[in-house]
Amino acid sequence: MANTMKLARNFNRESRTFVLGVFVIGCFLLSITFIVVSQPQAIPFTSAGWKPSVQGAPSTPKAKDTxxxxxxxxxxxxxxxxxxxxxxxxxxxxxxxxxxxxxxxxxxxxxxxxxxxxxxxxxxxxxxxxxxxxxxxxxxxxxxxxxxxxxxxxxxxxxxxANFDVTGSKNETKDGSTTCDDPNxxxxxxxxxxxxxxxSNPAIVDPTQQQNRRNSKQLGVGGQNMNQEKKPLCDFSHYRVDQCEMYGDIRIHRNPSSVISVESTERNQSWRVRPYPRKGDNVALGHVTEVIVKSSKEGPPCGITHNVPAIVFSVGGYTGNLFHDFTDVMLPIFLTASQFNGEVQFVITQARSWWMHKYLHVFQKLSRYEIIDFDNDDRVHCFKHATVGLRAQMEFTIDPSQDPNGHSMVDFGRFMRSAYSLERDAMTRIEEYPRRKPKLLMISRRQTRRLTNVDEIVQMAEELGYEVVVDEADVGSDIARFAKIINSCDVMMGVHGAGLTNLVFLPENATIIQIVPWGGLEGIAMFDFGNGAKAMKLNYVQYSISVEESTLTEIYPRDDPVFRDPISFHQRGWDQIKETFMSKQNVKLDKSRFRNVLWKALEHMMQ
Incomplete structure (x- = not known):
């Protein structure tokens, strides 16, 4: 009986212990459950196991390292x-x-x-x-x-x-720094x-936060989409020219020389542009008016509204030199304006009346509208589309692959012949006109790099069967008259210089002979005229004179570096080259040597 009672007491004690244990375990489980539900972040996880990400997306290797x-x-x-x-x-x-x-x-x-x-x-x-x-x-x-x-x-x-937008534009802020219009x-x-x-990195923010940030950036007052607004785009990436293009409410006024894009945004951005394709040449740009291009909420009231695009550019710089007239204005304006088929208006700074009259045929061929003199017209001109600066490539040549419209030097030659109403687009073989003598034009120079024996060369050419014309294309010459003379010729020859620019008026398949003075100038000669001539489908002949044909022998002894090592002068810069080989040198052609060149030109006409 006593054992039975003892067993019952032990059973009751063990039952109470068991119940207490169950109660403690239950409380612990309830606590854990409460923590998991209410504060999941409080539960520690080892770096080796799964770990919740605050970004909600996996990190890239670069982000993880960072x-x-x-x-x-x-x-x-x-x-x-x-x-x-x-x-x-x-x-x-x-x-x-x-x-x-x-x-x-x-x-x-x-x-x-x-x-x-x-x-x-x-x-x-x-x-x-x-x-x-x-x-x-x-x-x-x-x-x-x-x-x-x-x-x-x-x-x-x-x-x-320096950050550039879609067209390479650089947005200048007040402190001189540059920003991209909309990074997002x-x-x-x-x-x-x-x-x-x-x-764009998925580890940065979750999609909701990213979308909210994008919306706050793009939407202005009243939910207006700022990305769709038309705003100035200035391209400073090209080595020859800075160019801006804008659409919308564009206002052009000379005081100060400014092109303003009136927008509804709060931003006031500005660019300073010298619209002449000699970027980095401080001498040339010193004669070019600076144009301020800016976006603003306000602008001067319109004095006159135009329904065609505007092109703003300068004819200052080196214009007046025939070569620069074409490389800095004629070629660039052709590349920039021809796409409009005459429905464009020019706004020009440094517009000297004599120069404008000289090339009036070209401007009238590209535009059906009067030219606006930016420097003297007090009216505020309003446009819907404006371009500041001209499109340009390398000097006196066009690479069709780099031109948006695919233009070539052949197209430019045809354009120039059309602008001056020239008769011949291409030269025919001399066999088709047996009674007509081949016509040779000699470009003479009055100052440096003159041909000192012109009469001897004329006589020799006539003996070979040429009809010879001697003329000079100076600054004030009537280019329309001279263009007709050149177009009537089959061969044109001259010492390296601006006068050779007139090759643009030659018919296709004609021959151009460039006489290169002493001094290792062959590369310069080819760059300035040879490449362009070939690209215009002209037969190009380059004749480099010998030491005996240079008048430098009258100035320097034969053992001087001028003759022994002319390339060393190139290492001293352009001023030294110009002073030594351009300004001091004239040419006396060796008749026997040059006869072969004139005969080669005749052979071109027989092919």
């Missing part, structure tokens, strides 16, 4: 999360998210800026008043409030440097390649 140290702090912070309130946890997560975003964005910015800086160096693009800060290693590891501020500012302005548009370019969007 935020590695940040993630270590994140783990230790999570272990202490159980002691924080819900409000403190939310604040920490928000700060952490912005910090990670700033780290990744800054790494991306650093990479892109390095590439852009290299591209700018290769392209030889010079940007004034811009200072470039190179981030240090410490800067890349910044976090917390400092990185949060950097992340916020990155949406407002680009890092210091994905349309910012570097050397013709679209720059990726700043927030």
């Amino acid at each position: 935020i590695h140290s940040q993630q270590l702090g994140e783990v230790s912070g999570q272990e202490k999360a159980t002691e924080q309130s819900e409000l403190e946890m939310e604040r920490d997560n928000e700060t952490q998210e912005k910090s990670v975003e700033g780290e990744v964005l800054k790494a991306h910015q650093d990479e892109m800026d390095g590439e852009l800086s290299l591209a700018m160096t290769l392209d030889n693009v010079t940007v004034d008043s811009v200072q470039k800060e190179t981030p240090s290693t410490t800067d890349k590891l910044d976090s917390g409030i400092d990185m949060q501020e950097r992340s916020t500012k990155s949406d407002e302005s680009k890092p210091q440097g 548009s994905g349309q910012c370019e570097k050397n013709g390649e679209a720059r990726p969007q700043e927030n």
Whole structure:
């Protein structure tokens, strides 16, 4: 009986212990369940296991390397999360998210800026008043409030440097720095390649935050889409010319010389452009009026409204020299304006009346409208489309692959012959006209690089069967009259100089003979006239004189470096070349040597 009672007491004690254990375990499970449901962030996870991401998307390898140290702090912070309130946890997560975003964005910015800086160096693009800060290693590891501020500012302005938009435009701010119009548009370019969007990395923000940021950027007052607005686009990337193009409400006024795009945005941006294709040549640009191109909410009231596009450019610089008339104005205006088929109006600065009259045929061929004298017209001219600056390529040549309209030097030659109503587009073989003598034009020079034995060469050419014409194309010559003379000729010859520019009036298949003075000038001669002549389907013959044919022998002894090593003068710069071989030298042709050249020209006419 006693044993039975003892067994019952032990059973009751064990039952109470069991119930108490069950109760304790139940309370523990309830506590864990409550924590999981209410504060999931408070549960620690090892770095080897699954870890919730505040971004909601996997990181790229670059992003992981960048935020590695940040993630270590994140783990230790999570272990202490159980002691924080819900409000403190939310604040920490928000700060952490912005910090990670700033780290990744800054790494991306650093990479892109390095590439852009290299591209700018290769392209030889010079940007004034811009200072470039190179981030240090410490800067890349910044976090917390400092990185949060950097992340916020990155949406407002680009890092210091030169950034170009869709057409290579550079937007200048008040402090001289440059910004891309809309980094989130994905349309910012570097050397013709679209720059990726700043927030294209999926590890930066979640889609909702990214869309909200994009909307706040693109939508102005009243929800107006700023990306669709027409605004000035200035391209500073080309080595020869700066060019701006704009659409919308464009107002042009001479005081000050400005082209204003009136927009509804709050931004006031401005560019300073000298619309003449001699970029970097301070001597030439010193004679070119600076035009201010800007976007603004306000502009002067319209005095006259035009229904055709405008092209604003200068005829200052080196114009007046026949070669520069064509390389700096005639060729560029052809490339820029021919696409409009006459429905365009020219707004010109430095428009000297005698020069404008000289080339009036060309301007009237390209435009059906009167020329606006930018410097003297007080009216405010309003357009819907305007271009400031002319499209240009290398001197006196056109590469069709680089022209949007596919124009070539052949097209330019046809255009010039049409502008001056010239009769011959192509030369026929001399066998088809047996009674007609081949016609030779000798371009004479009165000052430097003169032919000193013109009469002897004329006599020799006539003995070979040529009809010879001797003339000079000076600054004040009637170019319309001279163009007709040139077009009637089969061969044109002259010493290297601006007069050879008249080859544009020759018919196709005619021959041009360029006489190259002593001094290693063959490359310059080919660059200035040879390439263009060949591109216009002319037969090109280049004749380099010997030492005996140069009058430099009357100035320097035969053992002088002028004769022994003329290339050494090239290393001293263009001024030394010009002074020694251009300004001091005349030419006396060797008749026996040059006879072979004239005979070769005859052979071209027989082919």
